[in-house]
Amino acid sequence: MKTVEKIVNPVKRAGEESPGKIYNEKLKVRGRREWRGLKDTLYDYSRWLYLISVLGRFIIVPRNVKGFFRYRWMMSYLFVPHGMDKFTIGLRDEALRIAHTSFNFVIADVTQAIANCFRGDRRVGNDKAYSDKCVITDENSMVTFMMGFDKEKVHTILREVPTMFASNIFHQFNVMHYLDIAQQYGIPGDVCPMPEAEAGISIDDDFCVLGCCAVQNNTTCDGSLMGNGIIAKRLEREYGIPTFQLATPLRHKEPDVLEYAAREIKKAIAFVEEHTGEKWDWDRYFAAAKRVNDATRCRIAQLEINSTPYPQFFGAAFSLYNDTNYMGNSGRDPQFVKIDHKLLALAEQGYREKRMYAKEYRHRAIVWGVQPQYIIDQLYWLLQCWGVMPLADMLSIINTDMIADEDTPANREQAYRDMAMLNMEMIMRNHTHGGYKVLLDDLWELCEKMNADMVMMWEHMSCKALTGMHGMFEEQARERGIHIMWVSHDLCDPRVFTRQAIRDQVNTYMRTVMREEPLDPSLEVIPDSEAY
Amino acid sequence: MRDLKHLNYFEKLLQEANNALITQAKKDGKVCVAYTCENVPEPLLNLDGAFSVRLTAPNTGSMDIATYYMTNLLCEPSRALLERAIEGGFNFADCVITPDGCTMMNRAVENMELLKTMGKDNPRFFHEYMEIAFKNTESDVELAVLQCTNHILTPLHEKYGIDVSDEAIRKAVAEHNKLCRLVRAIGEFRKGDKPRITGYEFHVLCLATYVCPSYLVLDKLEETLEELKTREPEEKPWRARVLLVGSEMDDSGFVKLVEECGAFVCCDRFCFGSYPGRVEIELTDDEDALTQVCRHYIQHCQCPRMMNQEKVYGRKQYVAELAKEYGADGIIYEQVKFCDPWAYERTLGSAMLSNDYGYPVLSVDRPYNIASSVGQMRTRVQAFVESIEIKKIQKGGRA
Numbered sequence: 001m002k003t004v005e006k007i008v009n010p011v012k013r014a015g016e017e018s019p020g021k022i023y024n025e026k027l028k029v030r031g032r033r034e035w036r037g038l039k040d041t042l043y044d045y046s047r048w049l050y051l052i053s054v055l056g057r058f059i060i061v062p063r064n065v066k067g068f069f070r071y072r073w074m075m076s077y078l079f080v081p082h083g084m085d086k087f088t089i090g091l092r093d094e095a096l097r098i099a100h101t102s103f104n105f106v107i108a109d110v111t112q113a114i115a116n117c118f119r120g121d122r123r124v125g126n127d128k129a130y131s132d133k134c135v136i137t138d139e140n141s142m143v144t145f146m147m148g149f150d151k152e153k154v155h156t157i158l159r160e161v162p163t164m165f166a167s168n169i170f171h172q173f174n175v176m177h178y179l180d181i182a183q184q185y186g187i188p189g190d191v192c193p194m195p196e197a198e199a200g201i202s203i204d205d206d207f208c209v210l211g212c213c214a215v216q217n218n219t220t221c222d223g224s225l226m227g228n229g230i231i232a233k234r235l236e237r238e239y240g241i242p243t244f245q246l247a248t249p250l251r252h253k254e255p256d257v258l259e260y261a262a263r264e265i266k267k268a269i270a271f272v273e274e275h276t277g278e279k280w281d282w283d284r285y286f287a288a289a290k291r292v293n294d295a296t297r298c299r300i301a302q303l304e305i306n307s308t309p310y311p312q313f314f315g316a317a318f319s320l321y322n323d324t325n326y327m328g329n330s331g332r333d334p335q336f337v338k339i340d341h342k343l344l345a346l347a348e349q350g351y352r353e354k355r356m357y358a359k360e361y362r363h364r365a366i367v368w369g370v371q372p373q374y375i376i377d378q379l380y381w382l383l384q385c386w387g388v389m390p391l392a393d394m395l396s397i398i399n400t401d402m403i404a405d406e407d408t409p410a411n412r413e414q415a416y417r418d419m420a421m422l423n424m425e426m427i428m429r430n431h432t433h434g435g436y437k438v439l440l441d442d443l444w445e446l447c448e449k450m451n452a453d454m455v456m457m458w459e460h461m462s463c464k465a466l467t468g469m470h471g472m473f474e475e476q477a478r479e480r481g482i483h484i485m486w487v488s489h490d491l492c493d494p495r496v497f498t499r500q501a502i503r504d505q506v507n508t509y510m511r512t513v514m515r516e517e518p519l520d521p522s523l524e525v526i527p528d529s530e531a532y
Numbered sequence: 533m534r535d536l537k538h539l540n541y542f543e544k545l546l547q548e549a550n551n552a553l554i555t556q557a558k559k560d561g562k563v564c565v566a567y568t569c570e571n572v573p574e575p576l577l578n579l580d581g582a583f584s585v586r587l588t589a590p591n592t593g594s595m596d597i598a599t600y601y602m603t604n605l606l607c608e609p610s611r612a613l614l615e616r617a618i619e620g621g622f623n624f625a626d627c628v629i630t631p632d633g634c635t636m637m638n639r640a641v642e643n644m645e646l647l648k649t650m651g652k653d654n655p656r657f658f659h660e661y662m663e664i665a666f667k668n669t670e671s672d673v674e675l676a677v678l679q680c681t682n683h684i685l686t687p688l689h690e691k692y693g694i695d696v697s698d699e700a701i702r703k704a705v706a707e708h709n710k711l712c713r714l715v716r717a718i719g720e721f722r723k724g725d726k727p728r729i730t731g732y733e734f735h736v737l738c739l740a741t742y743v744c745p746s747y748l749v750l751d752k753l754e755e756t757l758e759e760l761k762t763r764e765p766e767e768k769p770w771r772a773r774v775l776l777v778g779s780e781m782d783d784s785g786f787v788k789l790v791e792e793c794g795a796f797v798c799c800d801r802f803c804f805g806s807y808p809g810r811v812e813i814e815l816t817d818d819e820d821a822l823t824q825v826c827r828h829y830i831q832h833c834q835c836p837r838m839m840n841q842e843k844v845y846g847r848k849q850y851v852a853e854l855a856k857e858y859g860a861d862g863i864i865y866e867q868v869k870f871c872d873p874w875a876y877e878r879t880l881g882s883a884m885l886s887n888d889y890g891y892p893v894l895s896v897d898r899p900y901n902i903a904s905s906v907g908q909m910r911t912r913v914q915a916f917v918e919s920i921e922i923k924k925i926q927k928g929g930r931a
Binding site for chain 1 (some may be wrong): 596600602640642657674837841873
């Protein structure tokens with residue numbers, strides 16, 4: 001089997017040695033904040049206060065208070081600070097700053113998304129003029145087709161993000177109600193809970209109602225494609241919101257699908273123009289394209305740092321930030337550029353200082369598969385408890401090609417193909433679909449490139465695209481001498497696998513297969529399965 | 533009713549994936565093109581010198597090895613096919629053409645390819661995967677033409693020298709239409725109060741046209757059609773007439789079970805059934821045959837993966853129209869367990885056919901081989917039949 005050199009951290013970590021001790025089962029949150037030494041605790045606390053201020057600024061707006069009491073899912077946002085703490089276990093120095101910088105920016109972005117939803121919502125803000133310039137899109141969708149529109153005039157509302165995706169990050173039980181609603185309606189319990197929950201929210205009529213039109217996408221899987229029908233029925237037939245289905249080919253590596261995908265992008269743009277009355281602006285598009293390329297370069301640089309013995313930007317923060325930037329932003333917002341460079345500067349500094357974030361790095365792991373890692377602290381826990389460094393995850397291994405960013409007649413045609421390519425290669429589907437090579441071969445190539453000896457394979461039991469290759473992963477990992485650690489879960493339904501049930505699969509593997517003892521035994525069992 | 537002369541013959545053909553007619557066609561020197569999805573245009577696989585076979589796994593029992601490769605969370609048809617492939621049950625195939633229609637079936641075939649389950653002694657053997665349309669626009673037709681060219685016609689021509697000219701496609705379509713006319717004509721005998729063919733018998737005949745070389749079943753189908761014209765129907769009326777809608781139905785035992793409960797399956801609308809799979813393709817001389825074939829498949833497609841709203845609502849309307857045409861009292865929406873596309877389609881279809889069109893609907897999931905769950909399913913269907921009867925009594929006639 002492949003092995004990597006064990007690296008022992010020569011520097012004793014400041015503050016808390018055993019963060020597992022601060023969990024409190026009764027409180028459903030930690031008993032107290034983690035002590036990280038004076039400097040880092042103060043920094044961490046200042047960021048905690050910043051989050052409180054973000055939430056405070058949100059809730060002082062009267063319509064947001066109204067929305068808070070109208071929508072069941074809003075309750076999740078009471079637990080934002082606690083949610084953020086899940087992703088900083090044991091972190092110090094640059095990694096702590098990276099996690100806060102990236103996550104806090106995402107949280108601010110989501111807060112703004114909620115505020116936008118409430119402003120246009122027919123039941124809450126009912127700002128009709130604003131709503132008439134809003135375009136609703138799916139949660140797990142690229143918004144490349146909005147890159148050429150003025151974001152101050154045409155508002156892209158990823159309505160499902162605050163309602164389902166983000167709310168679930170902060171409260172693990174949040175979507176259970178919607179899953180139950182969907183299953184009462186008749187959808188079986190074996191489909192992916194994410195689109196099922198979204199369908200459930202629609203059935204429960206618990207989405208904000210706004211927008212002059214909506215664009216749906218067959219984003220990641222059959223479930224996501226099919227859930228759209230139920231959501232569109234309510235949007236179109238009940239609320240009179242015209243809905244366009246943006247078809248995105250699955251076999252995205254085949255050149256013979258690109259022109260079709262480009263035609264679909266053109267149609268989506270024409271649809272938005274028709275319903276918003278705004279025009280596509282090529283200057284705006286190419287400026288956004290430059291930002292997309294810049295983000296790509298930053299992401300590649302971060303992965304290069306992670307391929308060294310001293311990774312800096314890792315875990316859920318890395319994938320969630322990429323997810324937001326790559327898909328939800330797609331170069332439209334210049335603020336992301338500043339954050340990208342700030343994060344890269346922090347990572348470079350940490351790398352120069354050879355900064356480590358656990359007592360030992362025993363293994364280097366690629367995290368593959370469809371992941372619940374925003375709902376659980378798994379990746380940081382994996383590092384602190386077992387010394388397994390999560391180098392990169394499937395959701396962060398996205399496009400590395402540059403797109404045309406100079407405005408020329410030829411590039412205007414190329415732009416449709418570029419948008420189509422990005423759209424086809426949106427997060428998750430770029431590996432779960434498109435043939436087995438992008439799922440299997442890409443993984444082994446990544447293991448080689450990142451010098452990984454282990455794969456932590458998230459086995460989302462309702463993701464048929466992943467589980468359909470279970471045996472092949474086993475066999476090919478064996479051939480390559482890679483340790484493959486299966487961790488089953490059911491994405492956002494903690495009734496199927498609790499947090500500890502998820503961790504226990506790692507504990508069992510590390511003890512029985514790897515015959516190792518935990519770096520920090522206080523973390524092996526954490527009483528947080530009932531926590532928010 | 534008196535037994536159909538060739539029913540037993542057709543039933544036997546369905547007992548094995550590698551049936552006697554496949555062997556005969558291979559002896560005739562023809563190339564066997566295996567496929568797994570109704571979205572593949574069948575006439576393009578039946579060009580002169582080739583014949584199509586839809587892969588099935590009759591009498592499936594254990595799926596242990598396939599379950600190792602794909603876990604028990606994938607739909608049973610995909611696992612059953614992989615198991616059969618690993619057992620060597622599909623060694624007759626000279627190529628496999630698979631659209632990325634549903635993820636699970638696609639993964640099943642990818643596993644077959646990776647495990648090299650077929651084509652060991654055939655250096656010309658190939659696997660091809662196709663993108664298929666999501667909507668019914670001309671842009672999708674264009675996509676389908678390109679996909680069929682690149683993933684069906686070109687490899688068949690290059691590997692096996694099959695004539696893929698416009699003329700050859702028109703000839704294949706003509707033969708396909710002959711088959712469709714026969715199947716549909718036989719299916720017409722399901723209409724009326726005293727049907728001359730049962731849903732089970734029809735299902736056996738129809739399924740055989742997919743899993744056997746079609747040119748070898750034509751004569752028996754013609755004879756059956758003639759026989760039906762004079763066949764005496766049962767005097768005893770059925771308790772209810774139901775339309776069966778859902779995912780692929782390789783198991784005639786399911787139809788038999790429904791009919792044993794007193795519900796006559798008067799019409800079928802599932803993958804590889806007669807609607808829409810046995811609807812004739814109309815060709816004109818104004819346009820090349822390939823484009824017209826692709827357009828036909830896209831416009832008539834009732835697959836749940838078609839995502840534009842015209843198609844989403846159109847599918848329910850199509851079911852309602854069939855129910856009306858065939859005089860169905862109720863509708864059974866069925867889904868193979870773990871099938872994602874039909875999980876949602878069944879839910880929305882059941883709700884809309886019941887709420888918007890006023891039909892009693894039974895919504896069930898089922899195993900691939902009904903033999904493993906007869907009792908439960910029988911109870912569900914019996915209760916449904918009784919509920920239809922009660923509704924009839926309450927309304928003084930029709931449900």
